[in-house]
Amino acid sequence: MFSAVPGGHAWKGFPVGLGLAALGRPGYINLGHAQDLQHEYDVAAMERRAHEVLDAAYGAGIRYFDAARSYGRAEFFLQSWLASRVDLTDLIIGSKWGYQYTAEWQVEAEVHEQKEHSAERLTRQWNESRSILGSHLNLYQIHSATLESGVLDNREVLEKLAEIQQLGVLIGLSVSGPAQAAVIQKAREVSVNGVRLFDAVQATWNLLERSATEQLQQAHDAGMIVIIKESLANGRLTYRNPQFVKEPVWRAVQSEADRLQVSIDTLALANVIQQPWVSIVLSGASTLDQLQSNLTALSLLEENIPSDLLADLVESPEEYWSKRSQLKWN
Numbered sequence: 001m002f003s004a005v006p007g008g009h010a011w012k013g014f015p016v017g018l019g020l021a022a023l024g025r026p027g028y029i030n031l032g033h034a035q036d037l038q039h040e041y042d043v044a045a046m047e048r049r050a051h052e053v054l055d056a057a058y059g060a061g062i063r064y065f066d067a068a069r070s071y072g073r074a075e076f077f078l079q080s081w082l083a084s085r086v087d088l089t090d091l092i093i094g095s096k097w098g099y100q101y102t103a104e105w106q107v108e109a110e111v112h113e114q115k116e117h118s119a120e121r122l123t124r125q126w127n128e129s130r131s132i133l134g135s136h137l138n139l140y141q142i143h144s145a146t147l148e149s150g151v152l153d154n155r156e157v158l159e160k161l162a163e164i165q166q167l168g169v170l171i172g173l174s175v176s177g178p179a180q181a182a183v184i185q186k187a188r189e190v191s192v193n194g195v196r197l198f199d200a201v202q203a204t205w206n207l208l209e210r211s212a213t214e215q216l217q218q219a220h221d222a223g224m225i226v227i228i229k230e231s232l233a234n235g236r237l238t239y240r241n242p243q244f245v246k247e248p249v250w251r252a253v254q255s256e257a258d259r260l261q262v263s264i265d266t267l268a269l270a271n272v273i274q275q276p277w278v279s280i281v282l283s284g285a286s287t288l289d290q291l292q293s294n295l296t297a298l299s300l301l302e303e304n305i306p307s308d309l310l311a312d313l314v315e316s317p318e319e320y321w322s323k324r325s326q327l328k329w330n
Contacts (some may be wrong), residue, residue, distance in 0.1 A: 031241065051084075053291055069099065069129060075129060115143075175202070185218075211316075232284065252312070269283070
């Protein structure tokens with residue numbers, strides 16, 4: 001059983017978690033998301049789908065589940081799943097505050113999420129998350145902390161997070177954008193009343209975007225839980241990326257996947273899991289087939305995946321995040 005105590009190494013029991021960004025709302029930026037949902041956006045139908053994937057994930061050994069206030073009804077889907085399966089006592093549940101869901105259950109919306117890292121929003125969204133998930137909520141994170149938002153310098157916010165931490169809840173932050181490394185470094189130095197505030201960090205790291213490697217290693221060495229999101233680059237590291245048939249470097253990766261007799265996403269995910277500083281890698285699966293393909297990565301952990309081949313895929317942070325910002329909600 002997991003215990004909600006600091007120390008990333010304690011989270012190494014099963015290296016894959018499940019993120020609910022693509023399961024909790026009808027629109028998301030993953031390539032082919034609408035196809036995955038078969039354009040079926042009824043709340044009850046999506047809840048059934050979420051429960052099916054959650055059941056399969058738990059049955060496969062996954063024990064960490066990741067939501068956010070802005071993931072549509074993800075927290076509610078988690079809560080109803082937990083309520084109907086009362087024997088689940090060995091889970092770690094994480095959620096995030098800072099973004100408000102504004103799409104009103106529409107795939108096409110002018111604004112899907114609205115960001116605000118104020119103490120008022122933290123207080124409101126913490127109360128909402130706690131009322132939905134109750135004592136199951138083990139980890140509460142700042143959603144996409146950036147230097148520009150000033151959240152790491154906001155003493156009112158930091159002190160409120162410290163109060164939540166004193167309740168036995170782990171405190172973390174997720175980071176996004178080309179300055180991920182700088183945000184992680186700053187977060188490691190944040191303390192309240194002489195106690196380090198952040199127990200965990202959730203960052204984007206994959207075959208294309210590896211700019212935060214050094215800071216994630218240091219976070220791990222300092223005892224922080226390191227959670228990796230977007231390990232498949234929102235579908236760019238799957239067969240849905242049209243570049244696979246256009247550019248030689250992608251064909252070389254395809255050849256490596258063929259040698260190992262796995263799919264591209266399996267290869268990409270295995271490479272992340274193999275990093276010694278990683279505690280949990282999130283699967284963003286929205287179908288059972290995707291989840292199974294992702295979990296096949298565990299069979300590759302003893303394989304020697306050529307680092308020089310995969311290094312050819314790396315993009316600059318500016319290029320990577322520019323391309324991500326151009327992905328369409330579907």
